[in-house]
Amino acid sequence: MPKKKSLILEAVHETATGLHKAGLMDQTTLREFDSLCLSPIEPLEPEQIKQIRESSHVSQAVFPAILNISPSTVQKWEIGQKRPSGTALKLLHLVKKRGLLFQKCLMVSKK
Incomplete structure (x- = not known):
């Protein structure tokens, strides 16, 4: 909330x-x-990060390509070995709130 x-x-x-x-x-x-x-950005738990990726309907290989980070970073976030911070954390919150832009482009192109 x-x-x-x-x-x-x-x-x-x-x-x-x-x-x-x-x-x-x-x-x-x-x-x-x-x-x-500015309001502080709430940290995300590993399961929340996985849920953001899965609700975006992308794999662990595709998600980092969209976010311009390495696949190992996403893997480490999802198992709790690393925590996103700064820009990456803000970006994850934006994806959580608004989804991935490319998905909307794909949906429009299919119509």
Whole structure:
């Protein structure tokens, strides 16, 4: 279940955006502030990663090719020997939430 954003954080962010629009905060400071407001990315368990891949209907050989990582990395994630982090973790969450783009392209091309 996704976490709800803090109402206080939303209000502070709205204030910072207003300060930027008024010329009282520069773009660099606003970007730094924006990065502080990002929600942390929840770690994924090995079984969740396998479920993401399987629900995408791709093999352990195809999934890493789509994500531009090595097949051994996916294998290690799925057995718990390694954990995805950073960009890879974010990408897995996006695939979980929205699926794989190429699947949608394939479905359109079959029509």
